[in-house]
Amino acid sequence: MEQKIFEIEDLKELEEFLQSQSEIEQLRERLFAEFLKYADYKNAGEWNKAVRLCESLAIIGWGNHEPVEALRGQFFNGNPATCFQNKFGETRFVDAIWSKRVNGFTMEQGRTSYCFSPDDPNQKQSVFWEYEIKEDIQDIRLESQRNWIPKNPVWIKRTIGNCYENSKVVIESVDKELKPELDRRMRPEIYGRAINRIIINCSYSYYDHDHCKTNYIIADEKLKLKQKDFYRTLLTMFTRQEIEKNGYFLRNRFEFGPFRADTGKIRIGLNLEKEFSELSHSEQRLKLSEYILFALNHLTDKLKKKKLDYDFDLMLEDFNSILTEWKA
Structure with a gap:
């Protein structure tokens, strides 16, 4: 059985094969026992076997074991770097950095x-x-796992650590309370x-010192500006000296990336x-919540048109309930 799983390359074929098996509980325990052998991987071949076993367990479920x-x-x-992570992003078992040699990779x-x-x-x-x-x-x-375990789909993160002092408390609250x-x-x-994952990348304006500063100017959304338009449009608003002195960058409020069905991920800037x-601080919480909720609603309206097998309404209902408590 295990050898057959390692031989099946196509993920859909693997799913069909596993779901055709009887005694799923026994199969799960056998696959998990096999996974434990390779969770302490020593080379690329063993890592790849661990990947296939994780893909298999994601299909039939991990049961009482931590996915x-x-x-x-x-x-x-x-x-390359390889690791195992649970649904909270916590690392388990072996976490390795690899070195490239003339004839391959080694940990x-x-x-x-x-x-x-x-x-x-x-x-x-x-x-x-x-x-x-x-x-x-x-x-x-x-290899890297091609399917995924169930986890909180809304991931709020910062692009970089810089921000103005008065936003630090709010950002810390996002990291330590909301997330x-x-x-x-x-x-x-x-x-x-x-x-x-719906990944929301928050970029905050900041001024650390004269040579390390970024102040975003938010473009009128009616203009529908592209990347190539930003600086030219900014020059109609400020002189070059003002732009340089203040670290101005013109940006749209929201940037929506494409949905990748193979990874299940989409990014929002x-x-x-x-x-x-x-x-x-309370006003920042309210405003940030407003922006995030607007972005999610806009995104899910677009994704619904793809007829995905996903309950966006229930996801948004849960998210909004938690967000409402946080911003209060």
Whole structure:
């Protein structure tokens, strides 16, 4: 059975194969036991087997075990990074940075960690960066999970850490109060499987010093400006000297990216001007909530036209209920 799963490349075919099996509970436990072998992966081949097992468990369900996704990303130097994350974005099991060699990839000693998991039968404690591995070069592509586990679909984040001082409390509240409540109280299991993440990237104006400043000027949405139009239009509003002195950048309030059905992700950019940071904290909460809710409603209206198997109305109802409590 396990060998057959590793041989099936097409995700739809894998789903059909798994769902045709009887005794799903027994199958789940066998696959999970197999996953535990490869959660402590030592090379690219073992990582790829862990990915396929995570894809399989995402299809039939993880049962009483904590669901995780097997993700391949990129370290800041461009090298591949691989890890397992639960629905809260917490890392479990082996978290590795890889090095490129002439004849393939190997995990890096000194850049590999082991993160505690409640499902680890050995209950190994976390070891950061210094988890022991040996060079094992394989000329194999590192895979990344192609489906996903149910998790809070609305992810609010910052593009960079800079902001005006008066917004720090509000932004911290988003990170420490609103986001945990969304993770805890949203009900992704019943909305559907079509949406993985709606990522809202908030860009705040800031002035750190004369050589590190960005003040967004929000364009009139009726103009429907594109990227190439921003600076030319800004020059009709301010002189070059004023633009340089104040760090002005013309932007639309909202930037909506395309929906990718293969990843279930879509991105929204939300740009906030200096005047936003001059509001009281309660006013900032209200205004930020207004912008986020507008963006989500606009986006879901567009996505509904795609006839996706997803309960957008229920998702928005849950989100709005949590947001209303936060902004009060």
